[in-house]
Amino acid sequence: MRNRLRERVAISGVGCSRFGDLLKTPELAGLSIQELTARAVREALDDAGVTGQDVDAVFAGNAMVHSSQVPGTYSQLSKWTGTQFRAGVHFEAQCSTTNVGASLAAAAIAAGVYDTVLVYGVETTRTKVKGYSPYEREPISHQQTWLWTDMAVNQAYGVPQGYDIFSTYNGLVALGYCRKYGLSIEDFDRSMFELCRTRRLHGSMNPKANIQETLEARASRGGYSDAYDYWRSDEHNPFVAWPSRLLSLVTTADGASAMVLTRAELAKSGKSQPVELKGFGMSYSDLPWYGEDPTYWEFDRRAIDAAFDMAGIKPADIDYLHTHDCSHISGICTAETIGYLEAGKGLQAARDGRLRFDGDRPMSTHGGRHAFGHAWGASAGTDTYEAVLQMRGRAGARQIAKVPEISVIHTHGYAMIGTVIVLGAL
């Protein structure tokens, strides 16, 4: 594998909807899935200074077709996004969808096939089509969400025999981490509290986040003067896979994201400050995702190595990192595998506030999967959206003081494709 881009590729525009609920969230309530998608696409096209007719190809991402009911997304959304008569495909890599799309777009541009590609992702994990209505939606039950989502997991042997995401992604990894590094369960719990505090602080500073309430404010609203007492209450924060609690997990959301990729030379004359996509790496694995050591995931190692090799960077070069954090402990393990955090010290870094936007190891400043929320096929694009804002110095109150020059975005597409992209100042 040569693992090289033959031409420099840039992200010239990014867009992202508010994440939330199409039935309840003020900025989203009443929107159709077509209009939800169009909001993100319009923002990305406007950001790049182009229209849908200026792009050569459209990679349209949507994973959970059961709730969206828009297969053939490229054509069904074409008149809503102004992209009629482009080349296009509907694809999915679950929760890595949009960044896999960005990687494939970069490969197509660097190969000389296309000059400009629009990538978007849309997902509704909170609401589904109501009956046969073209516009009415209704809530999805918790069990239905996971039954549909888990269709991306081993349907031969895993799911039929009791596979459970909360156990596999959280509890077992947490226990592996505690045993490997001699961490007590009590220290683990306190660290998870501090990490959640950081994520929700970031969410509270992001007007597009699903949850914009700090953990302290939520605790106070529940009658707790000490947020850690709230954290440890079985009523508000039960164990979902001991020793992992509910608030260390993803929150579901409806949402959409989009980005425009183009040849770097074209991007330099664009409307907004472009960011170079310097490299990418992908590697997938069926269950089990790890061997005897639940903190080490071989497919992530391979994706990281490929992306860093293509981009020509080392861990010490990273200024900003997002790792997939459906499971907070898994996200820490990945950051340690990447080398951004010292092995076995990631939770201490969280407790010391080093992962905050104003810390020396900033991570997931949009709020991550817990506070920003998770709309499977749209979420990787939100991670990239945040990185681009940070690299432009336009992240508002949560802006990292030293504007990042190198950002790394890692995502897990169920179940599982480790995807890593490296962004650099152009």
Added chain:
Amino acid sequence: MLDTPAQPSALRAYYEGLSKGVFQGIVCKGCGHHTFPPTGCCEHCGSWDVAPVNLSGEATLLYATHNITPACHPRFEKIAPYVYGHLRLKEGPIVQAIILGVEATPAALRTLFERGPVPAKAETLRTEDLSVIAFRVAN
């Protein structure tokens, strides 16, 4: 019954084997490694030259946690919350499965965690529509 004779299926054979208390995998004639549960191809070297093999069911339970209620899959609603574990089989493969013989409570799971890796033995767990594998930990 199908009118047309069914082709051999490793997937169907695995579940039919479970209903009889047999734990089927495959072994690669090239690299010698086991793939469990069985497919038609070695997961280690990609060879198609594989043979069915019955595994011992002996395992070491490395870690155990629990799931949520209601279970993510309706098949397991009646037994949720259940204990779910990470195991190494005697023949080498790593598997995750339902664990029997341990309560799905933080106290019981903490006691188990503090014991460290413990022996476990595979058995068949019969649900309403499917026999599935589970592992029992000796007290």
